[in-house]
Amino acid sequence: MTGQSHPNDSVQLPETTPSASVVPRATTVGVWALFLLSLATIAVSVRGGSEWHLAGYVVVDGLTTVVWAVVTFFSGIVHSYSRRYMAGDARIDQFFGRTFAFTLAVMTMAAADHVVLFGVAWLGMGLAMASLIGHVRGWDQARAAGSLARRYFVASSGLLGGTLALLAWTTGSSSLSGILAQSGSLPSGVAWLAIGGLFLTAMIQSALFPFHDWLLSSMTAPTPSSALMHAGFVNAGGILLTRFAPVFADVSIAMSVLVVVGAISALLGQALLLVRPDIKRKLGASTIAQMGFMLLQCGLGFFSAAITHLILHGFYKAYLFLSSGGTVEQTAPTETARTDLGLAGLAVSTGAAIGGGALFVAITGKGAKLDSGVLLALVVVLTTLHAAREVLKQSQLLPRFKLVGLPVVVVIPIAVYGFLFETISALLADVPMTTAPTELTVVHLAVGVLFVVSYLTAELGWHRSSKRLYVALLNLSQPSPETVLTTKEDYDDA
Known part of the structure; x- marks a missing residue:
């Protein structure tokens, strides 16, 4: 590596036209x-x-x-x-x-x-x-x-x-x-x-x-x-x-098995994403994680949430794959500078995450009772917190926008998700047991703790301290x- 830039637009590929077939x-x-x-x-x-x-x-x-x-x-x-x-x-x-x-x-x-x-x-x-x-x-x-x-x-x-x-x-x-x-x-x-x-x-x-x-x-x-x-x-x-x-859905052990299997795949897929250097397999690892979340939602008894999740994931992943070629073309081999805003950033992102979770509970009613909806709300909070932290780390954004505009940027998608969830639930009203929350169990509590620990591990970079873990994931x-x-x-x- 010499540090010199090598523009990738020096070779003009021929324009293709749709097939005449x-x-x-x-x-x-x-x-x-x-x-x-x-x-x-x-x-x-x-x-x-x-x-x-x-x-x-x-x-x-x-x-x-x-x-x-x-x-x-x-x-x-x-x-x-x-x-x-x-x-x-x-x-x-x-x-x-x-x-x-x-x-x-x-x-x-x-x-x-x-x-x-x-x-x-x-x-x-x-x-x-x-x-x-x-x-x-x-x-x-x-x-x-x-x-x-x-x-x-x-x-x-x-x-x-x-x-x-x-x-x-x-x-x-x-x-x-x-x-x-x-x-x-x-x-x-x-x-x-x-x-x-x-x-x-x-x-x-x-x-x-x-x-x-x-x-x-x-x-x-x-x-x-x-x-x-x-x-x-x-x-x-x-x-x-x-x-x-x-x-x-009425068999509590079976539902707990779904929660555990979904949680393991969600966390493993996210971990694999961290070690893959190639874009398409990063997307593949992301899909494993998202399908784990989908199965987790089924295990919590919120099948309409799982259908909502697969719709949103479909939009997101179709876009990423169809634009993956452009991503490769535009990526320069340099490390992007990332910044944080210290305690102020932590306070704003945490507040945005809690606000996003509260908004989700208010719109859907999931998490308002001591049942499996609490774990679903926790996943929403952690997802919002992760999104908020990622926005804060983008150095291209002005600090004023990061601190003032962050809650709007991360909370609006939660509102959209909540209303879409309610819409899909209404459309599936004639399908048996699309919403069948289960009692809160020790399995749910253990999975919740595991998610929090895994988030902190990734956020604080603890996973980078173990070469054995890196090699195992690779x-x-x-x-x-x-x-x-x-x-x-x-x-x-x-």
């Missing part, structure tokens, strides 16, 4: 039409206040319409973006066909009421995503990543299929609505087998520890595929748990070796 245009128009149809479905459902049924096969309820609107919107963005991004790709028609097929599979899964239809849609969703991960056929690492993901997704589908078959055989019903209606009378052994199958399926799908390897190994996927994967595909674990909440964040490019020639060939 009819498939990209047709699928893009089709997916945006599906988005408009989804919005119309939400409007009609809200006005009519009832579900739509095709007895035993399809149910269009609040969860269905929300998932439809979210997945078609993100898919529409990816389709539109990809028309230029994938221009010149020899297999562009296959890419758009699989992306559109993935969208249809997710929509089918969200509306399916028959166990076979639900299981087939879940499998189709996974196979479509695996093919997008391994899209570049002549790239050995891409094929290996697609094959690895396919094995995980087939295992997930096998677990789900076995669970659905067990529930259908026990209850004598082939519809999800029929199974859920009888979930309270399931024999104890069957209930626990079903709970275990559902939890493992959700953990694999959402890349939670220890099943996170497929996600960190999937960076060979074209960037639009990564955006769709992180904005939509991994969220299916939360959708599955929300749909099947009546099976386990090793844990490594993708599968056969999916990694290791030589310059590999990059040239790709």
